[in-house]
Amino acid sequence: MSNANNLTYETVQIGDALGPAEFYLSKDQVRAYAKTCGMWTPRFTDDEAARKEGLPGMITPGNMSLAILSKLVTDWAGASGARIVRMGTTYRQPVMPDHTLTLQGFVTHKNESDRTAEMDIWIESEEGDRLVIGTATVHFPR
Amino acid sequence: MTVDYDPALIGRVFETTEPVPVSAEQIAAFCSAISETNPIFTDEAAAKAGPFGGIVAPPSFAVTFRNGRHFFEHIPRYGKQGFDAGKDVEFVAPIRPGDAVTLNSHVKEIYEKTGRTGSMVFVIVRSTLTNQKGEVVAHVDHRFMNRP
Numbered sequence: 001m002s003n004a005n006n007l008t009y010e011t012v013q014i015g016d017a018l019g020p021a022e023f024y025l026s027k028d029q030v031r032a033y034a035k036t037c038g039m040w041t042p043r044f045t046d047d048e049a050a051r052k053e054g055l056p057g058m059i060t061p062g063n064m065s066l067a068i069l070s071k072l073v074t075d076w077a078g079a080s081g082a083r084i085v086r087m088g089t090t091y092r093q094p095v096m097p098d099h100t101l102t103l104q105g106f107v108t109h110k111n112e113s114d115r116t117a118e119m120d121i122w123i124e125s126e127e128g129d130r131l132v133i134g135t136a137t138v139h140f141p142r
Numbered sequence: 143m144t145v146d147y148d149p150a151l152i153g154r155v156f157e158t159t160e161p162v163p164v165s166a167e168q169i170a171a172f173c174s175a176i177s178e179t180n181p182i183f184t185d186e187a188a189a190k191a192g193p194f195g196g197i198v199a200p201p202s203f204a205v206t207f208r209n210g211r212h213f214f215e216h217i218p219r220y221g222k223q224g225f226d227a228g229k230d231v232e233f234v235a236p237i238r239p240g241d242a243v244t245l246n247s248h249v250k251e252i253y254e255k256t257g258r259t260g261s262m263v264f265v266i267v268r269s270t271l272t273n274q275k276g277e278v279v280a281h282v283d284h285r286f287m288n289r290p
Binding site for chain 1: 188
């Protein structure tokens, strides 16, 4: 995805798309996240152990899904100085690694008074299910 | 149906964590784990010329800080296992290498919801992150879902 360094409050339009961006998430990458972030527990690191917990296999930590989804927004903002000021996520279904995720979203609102734009963002599975849904608010400097 | 809990739980801070130092290496490891390539998070020279005047942690780094070790002993459990149902995060200021981040957490809300699959109890824990200068850097609302 290109870094839209010329992104400004004035040029953003309601309906503007973020992505779609494809992201292949490997089991090793989930393990690397779990290790780095102090979340090394069986459900995030080992298929067999996760199945014993009643899960379909090792799953991605919610925090990692949030990180992947926030990257969609920070990639869009590039080095423009626009900054995420708020983000909400809902984990609807487990995100299984060793699959390609599609990240996308679109701008839903603009607020002139505080120079912010709001967007709906989500992570979609190969089957087209929205596994994680969220919203973000981005502030644009003058 | 309303869920049974002691109303005095709401708003009480049980434990404040020790300050957690944030190093440039940790930010780099975090970037690598999420395949972050935006130079404002990964490249010192580019970051210096960028909007934050130096490397900052990607915003999602704010949700990686842990609550105090004994925090969850004070929160009522409903059923066997809690699931992370989602987060609501307010990013107030960037986190930079060299910062030391302290967490103050409290129970913000407890409520019950009935869905297609039965009854669920949600516990919202709000963590406020403060840096070594006493500035709030983020508020993180953790939404935990329990099945009674």
